[in-house]
Amino acid sequence: MQESFSFGPVFDRNSKILILGSFPSVQSRAAGFYYANPQNRFWRVLAAxxxxxVPETVEEKRALLLSHGLALWDVLERCEIQGSSDASIRGAVPVDIETVTREAKIRRVLVNGTTAAKYYARYLEAKTGIPAVCLPSTSPANASYRLERLTELWGAALLRKEG
Known part of the structure; x- marks a missing residue:
């Protein structure tokens, strides 16, 4: 196994919801940006x-996130991983979550799938003080969820009013 590294967060001082994946896929690492696998439904869900x-370019993807007060990152900064398999992760090193929480007033944390939830609970929740809402993974490996159901569940979490 080879050690791989993630890339930095997308956020600004207006970000209120932090979405965390586990670790970028092979295609995302090659592209240098999140959810680059065209089979991953993340960008289609957010657009819906x-x-x-549906955003096509990195600039369009950043704009979609920031225009809705969203921040995007991964739970892990680096790890040893075989291909894109979350199950193969070894030597996990979490991100410095304060990079985002120092500058943005994050009110809610959403995690994309159970692996992200596991690592968030283990490494980051105590630092943020915010329990994560675990949403079904948008990965193509999660074939049990159709796009419409993902959109419904993600929409309920993203559009929920504070308070």
Whole structure:
């Protein structure tokens, strides 16, 4: 297994919801940006929730996130991983979550799948003080969830009013 590294977060001072994946896939690592595998439904789900066109470029993806107060990162900064398999993760090193929480007033944390939830609970929840909402993974490996159901569940979490 080879050690791989993630890339930095997408956020600004207006970000209120932090979405965390586990670790970038092979395609995302090659592209240098999140959810680059065209079979991953992440960008289609967000576009449907916010009733916008599916973003194609990195700039469009960043704009979609930031225009809705979203921050995006992964739970792990680096690890040893075989391909894109979360099950193969070894030597996990968490991100410095304060990079985001120092500058943005994060009110809610959503995690993309159970692996992200596990590592968030283990390494980061005590630092943020915010329990994560675990959503079904948008990965193509999660074939039990259709796009419509993912959009419904993610939309309920993203559009929930504070309070």
């Amino acid at each position: 929730v916010y009733q916008e066109a």
